[in-house]
Amino acid sequence: MSIAAVNTRNQFSGKVINILVGQIVSEVEIETPAGVISAVVTTSSLNNLRLKVGDPALALFKATEVMVAKLN
Template identity: 65%
Template sequence: MSITGVNTRNQLRGTVVNIRRGSVVSEVEIETAVGIVSAVVTTSSVDRLPLREGDPALALFKATDVLVARLD
């Protein structure tokens, strides 16, 4: 499968480096140029994609809430 177009600007290309499978949800870690992006997705989605460690992946994200903290 390939993506021919998407309107999300927040995209990070990388490689799946770890998948922690759970019965309902799984954590997927993607190593990108800016660091590791971690996402919690349904395990059925991991199976449907199908995602495996070492696979190229695209992390797409949309933030409705962004928390900001002051650093001293």
């Protein structure tokens, strides 16, 4: 699954493995072939998507800034 209007390098498909629901924002963890991706979304968006653990999901990235550091 992918969304054609978005650069495919910025998409990772996977499965929802954990959801931490908060009053205003919630955290969603998606297991992908590249590893686990965690996203913070509004709880109202989470409810609108009707996401639950085990659902297939797509993580899309849009970054205006990326920092890189060398690991020793």
